[in-house]
Amino acid sequence: xxxxxxxxxxxxxxxxxxxxxxxxxxxxxxxxxxxxxxxxxxxxxxxxxxxxxxxxxxxxxxxxxxxxxxxxxxxxxxxxxxxxxxxxxxxxxxxxxxxxxxxxxxxxxxxxxxxxxxxxxxxxxxxxxxxxxxxxxxxxxxxxxxxxxxxxxxxxxxxxxxxxxxxxxxxxxxxxxxxxxxxxxxxxxxxxxxxxxxxxxxxxxxxxxxxxxx
Numbered sequence: 001x002x003x004x005x006x007x008x009x010x011x012x013x014x015x016x017x018x019x020x021x022x023x024x025x026x027x028x029x030x031x032x033x034x035x036x037x038x039x040x041x042x043x044x045x046x047x048x049x050x051x052x053x054x055x056x057x058x059x060x061x062x063x064x065x066x067x068x069x070x071x072x073x074x075x076x077x078x079x080x081x082x083x084x085x086x087x088x089x090x091x092x093x094x095x096x097x098x099x100x101x102x103x104x105x106x107x108x109x110x111x112x113x114x115x116x117x118x119x120x121x122x123x124x125x126x127x128x129x130x131x132x133x134x135x136x137x138x139x140x141x142x143x144x145x146x147x148x149x150x151x152x153x154x155x156x157x158x159x160x161x162x163x164x165x166x167x168x169x170x171x172x173x174x175x176x177x178x179x180x181x182x183x184x185x186x187x188x189x190x191x192x193x194x195x196x197x198x199x200x201x202x203x204x205x206x207x208x209x210x211x212x213x214x
Contacts, residue, residue, distance in 0.1 A: 107193030146178035172206025
C-alpha cells in the first residue's frame, strides 16, 4: 500500500550477479613438477639397482654397489630371539605344551591300547633322574603282582659301580625273577610315555634275558 514499488526483476538479478563473493582458499598441494621429479628419481634408483644385479648376478653384490653409491643403508633389525606364542605344524613342537604334559598325552594314548590281565599282566616302568622302577600289574583287579627298583637295599648293593643302563638291566632281571615266582611267564610292556630307549629299553632287555615273554 505505501512505500516505493519493488524493483524490476532484471535489476535485482543484475545486482545479485555483481556481488563480490569471497573466494575459498585452496589447500596447499604438491605441484605436478614435484610429483614428476619424485617419480623420475624412483625410476632411476630402480634401474640402477637392476643394472647392478644383472652385472654381478647377485643381489647382495648389487646392494653393496648401491651402498657404496648412496651411502650406508640401514635395514630393520632381524633378531632371531623373538618368541612367538604360536603353533608350529608338521614336525615342530607346540611351545605352549610342557614336556610333562606331552608325556602325559603319550601315556594316555598308550594305555588305551595296552592293558594287563591275570594271564598277561602289564609291565610298566618309571624313571627319575637318579632311579628307575618297574612294576607288573593286573589291571583287571588293580593288583601289583611284582615290583623292583633301584631304591631297594638289595638292589643298591648290586648296582654300586654300575652304569645307569646296567642298573636298569639288573632291575629288569630282578623284576622278572619275582614275577616268575608268582607264576607269571608273559607280560605286555608299557613304556609309560617314555621313549623306548636307554634305561627304559634296558629294563625290558633285562626282563627278557631272565625269561619273561613280551
